[in-house]
Ligand SMILES: C[C@@]1(CC(=O)O)C2=NC(=C\c3[nH]c(c(CCC(=O)O)c3CC(=O)O)Cc3[nH]c(c(CC(=O)O)c3CCC(=O)O)/C=C3\N/C(=C\2)[C@@H](CCC(=O)O)[C@]3(C)CC(=O)O)/[C@H]1CCC(=O)O
């Protein structure tokens with residue numbers, strides 16, 4: 133059998149959080165952190181958050197985000213009805229484990245915060261400049277490294293990055309007809325991005 137080398141095998145996907153229903157179980161510090169991570173990417177993310185005790189900070193955020201629904205109760209398996217993605221963030225391993233096994237039984241993708249062995253997917257650090265989004269994963273090796281790299285990328289990416297994307301989108305729209313010709317023109321216009329880097 134082939135040896136599965138120690139490298140990052142995660143496949144990045146960019147989810148439309150306004151089109152799916154996400155559930156967070158737990159409304160403490162970690163629940164707040166995960167809610168913040170979702171909202172940082174989409175202020176209109178559909179998120180239901182369930183916990184018997186929910187922090188003031190979470191109530192505050194929910195008050196200004198109509199797509200967030202808070203439910204003051206303990207987790208039950210039936211809470212997974214209609215859920216596409218679930219994040220377990222309670223302070224009880226047994227509850228998080230229950231969320232994990234219920235989700236697996238129902239085919240729902242699950243992340244238990246800070247517990248890699250109970251995760252189908254990880255949350256990554258994300259950099260956003262207008263339409264550009266970069267996701268960073270260290271394969272769980274060092275979230276702190278991911279955080280630092282995010283800060284570096286946020287600083288080095290010029291503020292006009294989105295203007296470049298908008299211009300390219302206009303050109304792309306205007307290039308009607310022959311697909312190969314269109315590819316040729318777009319490759320030619322963007323070639324300098326790579327060449328400029330190689331000059332240094
Ligand atoms: C990216 C980010 C997204 C988010 O969650 O928002 C994220 N963690 C962030 C920050 C952060 N988390 C922790 C610290 C404290 C320092 C430290 O421990 O290193 C810091 C740093 C800080 O806060 O400064 C604690 C921690 N995290 C994990 C473990 C368990 C373990 O490693 O075994 C422990 C130890 C718990 C304990 O000791 O009990 C595990 C995971 N954390 C992940 C994501 C996934 C892997 C991502 C990757 O591949 O890089 C993964 C595998 C699962 C998951 O949770 O999805 C966000 C950065 C956002 C940003 O600022 O850009």
Ligand SMILES: NC(=O)c1ccc[n+]([C@@H]2O[C@H](COP(=O)([O-])OP(=O)(O)OC[C@H]3O[C@@H](n4cnc5c(N)ncnc54)[C@H](O)[C@@H]3O)[C@@H](O)[C@H]2O)c1
Nearest residue numbers: 158159160161162163183184185206207221222223227246
């Ligand atoms: N706080 C941190 O910095 C940190 C860092 C790494 C790991 N962790 C771990 O993450 C977990 C959560 O930490 P936290 O700081 O958010 O805890 P917390 O005490 O602030 O919040 C726990 C939340 O879980 C809810 N909860 C408890 N039982 C529940 C149930 N049956 N159903 C639904 N919700 C329930 C509580 O009501 C509360 O809202 C813990 O296991 C902790 O060890 C915390």
